[in-house]
Amino acid sequence: MISPYGRSYLEKLNKYLEKLPDEERMDAVMEIESHIAEGIANGQPEAAILSRLGDPRKLAKAYRSQHFIEGHRSGSFRDILAMALFYCTTGLLSIMVIPVLAVIAYGFGFCTLLILVAGVIRTFGATWISMGVPGMEVPTEYSMVVAAIVGAIIGGIAYFSWIGLKKYMAFLSTHYRRSLPGGRVSA
């Protein structure tokens, strides 16, 4: 009934489930075996059933993460290592990425406001505000236009840094949740 290919799937599953108590592991493998045989009996191609079951390693992991929820184990050597790696890499990256993006986003955002305000008050005669490149002063009547253009550029940089910051932090939060035991019960 079940081909050697299907058998090897079951063997792999059995191997990856080695951390479960023997009785549960055997029961789980028997159940998946029954599932495959049932599909074949219902006329499904074995390859299709196996591909639906997915990577045996991932299936075993799903069983194991349920195991964690039950609180039998605080985490295997490998799971802790994966978590440690996640925290180390993202932790280091965050030290760089978060302050840089945050400073750019808020700093440039504040500058945008200043530039716009300067443009307005310069138009109305605040001569102490100089605008332009050395040797070339912007005429007073163009103050608003120049302020709007420069403001848009600086504001754009602030905006994209802010979006980037949000995305990066959202990414961290999702992966943090997933790295928690049992956090990966996706369907």
Add this chain to the structure above:
Amino acid sequence: MEMSEWTSQVRRGILEYCILQLIAKQPRYGYELVTLLDQWEPLAVTEGTLYPLLRRLLKDQYIESFWKESEAGPPRKYYSLTPSGHQLVEMMSAEWNKISRSVDQIQIYGGEIL
């Protein structure tokens, strides 16, 4: 990305309830549950979700399992509700009715008091 995260969070709890409801009517086996749930697109479930979920419900003693020979195919592992599982389903059902009624009202009336 954010949408699928939301969907999977919403489904997680509902799926558990639906599985318990399906088992409440009569004992069912895993392949049968997958096939049944496949009829409703938002509830379609992969084996990688179903079997571990069943295992947790077993551990929590809301369901129990037994192996039974089938006429033609291989032996099947059936699941049925324990008394505490029946209790859980009843409570979930009452809660679900309350939740879905509230959400419906918000969706339709947008919180306007009738």
